[in-house]
Amino acid sequence: AIERTFSIIKPDATRRNITGKVLSYLEAGGLRVVAQKRIHMTKEQAEGFYAVHKERPFFNDLVSFMISGPVVVQVLEGENAVLKNREIMGATNPANADAGTIRKDFAESIEANSVHGSDAPETAKEEIAYFFKPEEIVG
Ligand code: CMP
Secondary structure, eight states: OOOEEEEEEHHHHTTTTTTTHHHHHHHHOEEEEEEEEOOOOOOHHHHHTTGGOOOOOOHHHHHHHHSSSEEEEOOOOOOEEHHHHHHHOOOSSSOOOOOOSSHHHOOOOOSSEEEEOOOOHHHHHHHHHHHOOOGGGOO
């Protein structure tokens, strides 16, 4: 079924000016951008977004990294978009990512791993609503 997922092009990618390269992988994989904006997250925004990881040892570093520069937040649409996007991104740790994935080709580390993507359709709905108003999404 046609589905939507939430994506972030992270600060390591905006810093290196490769947001277009990252987007080309998403589009080549069959996903369409139906909403997109460049933002610099506040600490509170990043902490809220990653609240599920609050007890993890990497939480503070993760939040610092995510506010270290601008990001591009996106809503992507396509057939099985959540799973499709996860395939295109590759494993969280670039060392484990398959050839031809965004993280294999661009990520610098498990933290500076270039992209975020929702892990399930329900999470996608919440994450999309966290950053976008319904009228900002144009399918
Ligand atoms: P993301 O999909 O954005 O969700 C949480 C992020 O935490 C993850 O990608 C990684 O970039 C980051 N992270 C940093 N260290 C770790 C770790 N040890 N295990 C999992 N995720 C980590």
